[in-house]
Amino acid sequence: MxxxxxxxxxxxxxxxxxxxxxxxxxxxxxxxxxxxxxxxxxxxxxxxxxxxxxxxxxxxxxxxxxxxxxxxxxxxxxxxxxxxxxxxxxxxxxxxxxxxxxxxxxxxxxxxxxxxxxxxxxxxxxxxxxxxxxxxxxxxxxxxxxxxxxxxxxxxxxxxxxxxxxxxxxxxxxxxxxxxxxxxxxxxxxxSVRERLSELEKRAERLLERDHIARELHDSLGHALTLAVVQAGAARTAGDPQFTDRALEAIEETGRAALEDLDRVLLVLRESGRPAAARPTLGDAGRLLDSARSSGARVDAEVTGPVELVPAAVSREAYRMLQEGLTNVLRHAGPVPVGMRIAVEKAWLRLEIRNPLPGTAPVAGTGGGRGLRGIRERAALLGGEARAGRDGGQWLLRVDLPLR
Incomplete structure (x- = not known):
């Protein structure tokens, strides 16, 4: 009452x-x-x-x-x-x-x-x-x-x-x-039941989008910061003004690319209605190689097959996997020789990154970060598989993605 x-x-x-x-x-x-x-x-x-x-x-x-x-x-x-x-x-x-x-x-x-x-x-x-x-x-x-x-x-x-x-x-x-x-x-x-299911699907899509944005920021900013740290350390120990100038230039370019990625992600978060900048694909992999080489790593890249025919969604995710793989190498093993292979076969895309395991360096990818887990999750969402581990005296990251 x-x-x-x-x-x-x-x-x-x-x-x-x-x-x-x-x-x-x-x-x-x-x-x-x-x-x-x-x-x-x-x-x-x-x-x-x-x-x-x-x-x-x-x-x-x-x-x-x-x-x-x-x-x-x-x-x-x-x-x-x-x-x-x-x-x-x-x-x-x-x-x-x-x-x-x-x-x-x-x-x-x-x-x-x-x-x-x-x-x-x-x-x-x-x-x-x-x-x-x-x-x-x-x-x-x-x-x-x-x-x-x-x-x-x-x-x-x-x-x-x-x-x-x-x-x-x-x-x-x-x-x-x-x-x-x-x-x-x-x-x-x-x-109704149909409306509830539709709402649950929309909620799941929003959660997946948030998770996707978190991965984008982790991969892009993590890569940029890792390169900046490696390059700054190499410039400090080298004592060569010319090398220092090249390192600072590489840090500037890497930071600019990271800011572009950050602006694109913030556009998505704000939902401003303006089209966000295009995400990088395998066609932009040369930018990754240049930034890794500028940090002192020697990267030997091998590309076979028509990379330009890889579906856009697969190509974008493959770029991020390569980025995270190179970031892991530089973070855990330093500027060591790196072998990278991109192979486009009939129905599959294979990515491989190899680097030596110095006895004094920690094994790449065995830290407490989320890099390898993120690569595995991306591959699983595309119906593929990612594996990482020792291969003789090297550390091997291999990703197989279906093209259909």
């Missing part, structure tokens, strides 16, 4: 009341045609309640009616974003058109419920307001100022104290009915 009384102070109580009264418009409009609203009998009121039902069921067949009812329910049956007493939960009412016969059936039940409940609340509103006016009139000496269903038998100032009671009763009943209608809206206008 305290909660119900507290609800009298909420604006949503009165928007629900209005929502219920709007539902009574159709029954009263039908009643104006037949049987009329002049001194109707109980049988007439029953007919007035039944006549709009076929119209409601026919209207429910129109797909957009469900969307319209969902929007009204969200607006009037649930608290707004800044309303007092708002729980912050999703109303759970769909705002899309009917997509199945189940949706149409539930919409039909909702429309009938809304019409009948609205008619009852409209009649109750009329009677209780009329009774309140009659009680106020009786306190003033004129009980016939209104014509309620329950007549006031006499006059007297004491009836003035009773005048607010019918209004309070009406508000309490309306608040309870509105809360029940909100629950019914969740059941009858709530998302």
């Amino acid at each position: 305290p909660g119900l009384l507290l609800s009298l102070t909420y604006a949503v109580t009165y928007t629900r009341w209005l929502h219920l009264l709007v539902g009574a418009i159709v029954p009263f409009a039908c009643a104006l045609v037949y049987p009329g609203l002049i001194d109707p009998s109980p049988a007439d009121w029953l007919l007035i309640a039944v006549l709009p039902v076929p119209l409601a069921l026919i209207a429910a067949l129109v797909p957009s009616v469900r969307r319209s009812e969902g929007l009204q329910a969200r607006l009037m049956l649930f608290p707004g974003p800044y309303a007092r007493g708002r729980t912050g939960e999703d109303p759970g009412v769909s705002t899309v058109s009917s997509a199945s016969w189940s949706d149409r059936a539930r919409t039909g039940v909702w429309l009938v419920l809304r019409l009948e409940t609205g008619l009852v609340i409209a009649l109750l509103t009329r009677e209780l307001w009329t009774l309140a006016l009659s009680l106020a009139g009786a306190a003033a000496g004129d009980p016939d100022v209104a014509d309620p269903f329950l007549r006031v038998p006499a006059t007297g100032w004491g009836y003035g104290l009773l005048a607010p009671v019918p209004v309070l009763v009406l508000i309490v009943v309306t608040a309870g009915t509105g809360a029940l209608m909100a629950r019914a809206a969740r059941r009858l206008l709530g998302p």
Whole structure:
């Protein structure tokens, strides 16, 4: 009871009341045609309640009616974003058109419920307001100022104290009915199984996109920072001004490329509607080789097969795998000789990166980073496989990706 009384102070109580009264418009409009609203009998009121039902069921067949009812329910049956007493939960009412016969059936039940409940609340509103006016009139000496269903038998100032009671009763009943209608809206206008599956798919896509962006930042920025650290260390120990100038130039180019990648990813995050810059593909692998060589590593690259015919999605992911593979070599083994092979066969793309394992250097890829795991995840998403491990006295990273 305290909660119900507290609800009298909420604006949503009165928007629900209005929502219920709007539902009574159709029954009263039908009643104006037949049987009329002049001194109707109980049988007439029953007919007035039944006549709009076929119209409601026919209207429910129109797909957009469900969307319209969902929007009204969200607006009037649930608290707004800044309303007092708002729980912050999703109303759970769909705002899309009917997509199945189940949706149409539930919409039909909702429309009938809304019409009948609205008619009852409209009649109750009329009677209780009329009774309140009659009680106020009786306190003033004129009980016939209104014509309620329950007549006031006499006059007297004491009836003035009773005048607010019918209004309070009406508000309490309306608040309870509105809360029940909100629950019914969740059941009858709530998302269908198809909508829930669609929402789950969209959520999964958003999570995959976030994971993809995280990988992009890890690969691009990690590669740039690793090269910068290796080049700066080599320049410091070399003591050669010309080598230092080349190292600084390489750091500048690597940093500029990393900033371009960062801007492209931020464009995606902001969803500004502007097209993001194109992601690099295997055709841009020369940039990776140049940056690795500028850090002091000797990279021997072998490319066989038509790289330009590799599908765009595979080519983009293959570029990132090569980038991460070279980054791992420089991070864990330093500027050592590196052998890289890109082979395009009939239905597969093979990537290989080899580097020696100096006894004083840690094994590439065995650290606690996410590089190799990211490569394996990228390969698995494309239906391929990535393997890394010792191969004699070398460390070998091999990736096989299907071209279809």
